[in-house]
Amino acid sequence: MYAVLVDLTRCAGGRACVSACKMQNDLAADDGAKVTIPGKRQDCFIGTEETSHRPPLTAQSFTVVEYHDASDGKGVPQWVFVKRQCMHCLSPACESACPVGAMHKTPEGPVVYDGNRCMGCRYCMMACPFNVPAYEWDKRVPYVRKCTFCAKRILNTDENQAETDKDPALREERMPACVAACPTQALQFGQRGELLSEARRRIEQNPGVYVNEIYGEDKAGGTSWLYISPVPFALLGFPMRVGTRPYPELTENALGSVPPLIVFGGSVLAGLYMLWKRKLAVAEQAAEAQNPAQQGGENGR
Amino acid sequence: MADSHFFQPPLKLLTPGTPALLILMGAGLLATVYRFALGLGSTTNLSDQFPWGIWVAFDVICGVALAAGGFTTAAVVYIFCGERYHSLVRPAILMGFIGYVFVAIGLIVDLGIPWHIYHPIIFWPKHSALFEVAWCVMLYTSVLALEFLPSVFERFGWHKLQDLMYRVTPYFVVMILSWFTFIMSHSVIWAAVAFVVLATLAVFMPRLVSRREGVPVVLIIAGILLSTAHQSSLGTLFLLMPDKLHPLWYTPMLPIMFYVSAVAVGFAMVIFESTISSRNFGLPVEEEALAGMSHILVYILGVYLLIRLADVVIRGQAATIFSGMGVLFLSEIGFGVVIPIVVLSIRKFRQHTWLRFSAALLVILGLIFNRFNVTLFAMDRPGHGMYFPSPEELLISIGLVAAIVFFYSMMVRAFPVLPAFSQESVAPAPEQHPVPQRDGAA
Numbered sequence: 001m002y003a004v005l006v007d008l009t010r011c012a013g014g015r016a017c018v019s020a021c022k023m024q025n026d027l028a029a030d031d032g033a034k035v036t037i038p039g040k041r042q043d044c045f046i047g048t049e050e051t052s053h054r055p056p057l058t059a060q061s062f063t064v065v066e067y068h069d070a071s072d073g074k075g076v077p078q079w080v081f082v083k084r085q086c087m088h089c090l091s092p093a094c095e096s097a098c099p100v101g102a103m104h105k106t107p108e109g110p111v112v113y114d115g116n117r118c119m120g121c122r123y124c125m126m127a128c129p130f131n132v133p134a135y136e137w138d139k140r141v142p143y144v145r146k147c148t149f150c151a152k153r154i155l156n157t158d159e160n161q162a163e164t165d166k167d168p169a170l171r172e173e174r175m176p177a178c179v180a181a182c183p184t185q186a187l188q189f190g191q192r193g194e195l196l197s198e199a200r201r202r203i204e205q206n207p208g209v210y211v212n213e214i215y216g217e218d219k220a221g222g223t224s225w226l227y228i229s230p231v232p233f234a235l236l237g238f239p240m241r242v243g244t245r246p247y248p249e250l251t252e253n254a255l256g257s258v259p260p261l262i263v264f265g266g267s268v269l270a271g272l273y274m275l276w277k278r279k280l281a282v283a284e285q286a287a288e289a290q291n292p293a294q295q296g297g298e299n300g301r
Numbered sequence: 302m303a304d305s306h307f308f309q310p311p312l313k314l315l316t317p318g319t320p321a322l323l324i325l326m327g328a329g330l331l332a333t334v335y336r337f338a339l340g341l342g343s344t345t346n347l348s349d350q351f352p353w354g355i356w357v358a359f360d361v362i363c364g365v366a367l368a369a370g371g372f373t374t375a376a377v378v379y380i381f382c383g384e385r386y387h388s389l390v391r392p393a394i395l396m397g398f399i400g401y402v403f404v405a406i407g408l409i410v411d412l413g414i415p416w417h418i419y420h421p422i423i424f425w426p427k428h429s430a431l432f433e434v435a436w437c438v439m440l441y442t443s444v445l446a447l448e449f450l451p452s453v454f455e456r457f458g459w460h461k462l463q464d465l466m467y468r469v470t471p472y473f474v475v476m477i478l479s480w481f482t483f484i485m486s487h488s489v490i491w492a493a494v495a496f497v498v499l500a501t502l503a504v505f506m507p508r509l510v511s512r513r514e515g516v517p518v519v520l521i522i523a524g525i526l527l528s529t530a531h532q533s534s535l536g537t538l539f540l541l542m543p544d545k546l547h548p549l550w551y552t553p554m555l556p557i558m559f560y561v562s563a564v565a566v567g568f569a570m571v572i573f574e575s576t577i578s579s580r581n582f583g584l585p586v587e588e589e590a591l592a593g594m595s596h597i598l599v600y601i602l603g604v605y606l607l608i609r610l611a612d613v614v615i616r617g618q619a620a621t622i623f624s625g626m627g628v629l630f631l632s633e634i635g636f637g638v639v640i641p642i643v644v645l646s647i648r649k650f651r652q653h654t655w656l657r658f659s660a661a662l663l664v665i666l667g668l669i670f671n672r673f674n675v676t677l678f679a680m681d682r683p684g685h686g687m688y689f690p691s692p693e694e695l696l697i698s699i700g701l702v703a704a705i706v707f708f709y710s711m712m713v714r715a716f717p718v719l720p721a722f723s724q725e726s727v728a729p730a731p732e733q734h735p736v737p738q739r740d741g742a743a
Binding site for chain 2 (some may be wrong): 127243253
């Protein structure tokens, strides 16, 4: 399964990945779009202190780079630049939420969205532990938008891949656009297992450089995008309340109890009804003994 | 004569309450036109931070719970020997039916691509609670329609159609429930088990249907099962948000919480609605039956209170009650559960029309508050913004409520739904009804 390793010690915050993504996906500027600025419906995107440092993911921004000052605020700023995009969970919450199967985890890695199925309930947006899916609020026919992992680029059907991979240009064409654009090798595209070993190797061989955690190794049951960082992830706005349990498991028990409910619940209710019916029959018999004429009239209707 | 048990107010379109309702409905309709002409972004305060607003929280999630009276009353009357509540069952079923129809309309307004609303019928995901809710609501609305049909047949004297419905209903029920089991489990074995069990029951059921009831009992059972499934599944929706929903509300027990509170509010809605419509149409309030219902309500609220508190304590969140969010929790439980329990457990208060009514109203408001807490207030969304519905959002939600009241008042005029007299009275012929003193629509 494909994955990307993001090494936050290498990112220089140049946002080449952001421009590459915009071009790859024909995304517009966020000016004028209704984007999530804390507090209000905002019609301006660029220019505010908060958003220029930490722009939100929107329908026109599949990826952003956040600028975080990880220092304690007293001394020299310690800038850490964090690329954000869909984490492409191994067991995505959005996929398990969607009532029409519009979100789908492909075996190759990308979590892809099928707008032809979507009915716009926005449950995926509520369910995503990383708050990634964005909505085209300004469109009359709005779709959910998010990073596609450049599925069209990486899911090639080339039989001679091993051979053609030796050509660097061809290999770049099969990477996500952001990875191909990154000038500092902060992004590395490859197989998830290999990238996990690579991440561990970097952490072990550079003592004191990294914190000993690979974000995404087991968060939300594991993600296809993996991060290693020079400072604790909590300082960089990474969601820390996200557990290691795959999200679909959270609703499995409740949903699994529906079929037994129908079968056993139906039987129990029928049983209760029959008990009552018997009681009624006994009462009716008593009534009939008292007043046969009235009983006959009621049955005759 | 079945008709003699029911009272139909004269069918008048223009009653004192109607203009106000029509204005509210018109405003809602206008806002709906705006919403579709301009799109969600320009007419709502929804955003990536708050993808769900008042339409989901109130029109859909509260709406489904508030329409629970249909199945709870049917269960009490038909399954749990509640013969003395019989007069309440038709209004409750009608209320449930209209409620679900408007939940669906509210959902259409909220959906980004509403013409894809039928997609859960053709695409079947495996784990989705919302998929389950979609199917249940669809099937249950048709069950409610069938449960209401006898009133229509009686109104027009279509006894042959009624007989046909009796014959067809068992097949319909076995079919929809087996099908439902199949798409929920993706398992032919479960579907076969459901089919065999239900078909076996249905073979015996039609003979056991008491014609006096007017509604086939298999249908009532189907309604209870489907309601149980989706009322709880609305809670399951939020199980996917353990990292965002505040721990006072997030619990693996959410489906059970949603179910028990929906059952409670079902009884409260019947008390609320029956009291108002009796007053409105100049009928005597069904004191005896409503007092009994409120007694049942006390026990259900008691169970609800117990599991809510036990759940918070067992999960080690007891101290959180006294934090900031605890205020929401305490007021929800205090006003919506504890006070109604105290009021309604006193026999004298239970038998007092307006104290009982007020307690029921508190239960209803408490449930609405609970659903808003879970959907919006206790939900930790990224950023530190606030959501307040736009005028269009508010107008549409208010318009939907007005429409429910309007259509309910029209339907009880058009069909035999309202009880003629309380149980103790001897039912007189229709002509001998006292002339209603007040005749309002709302």
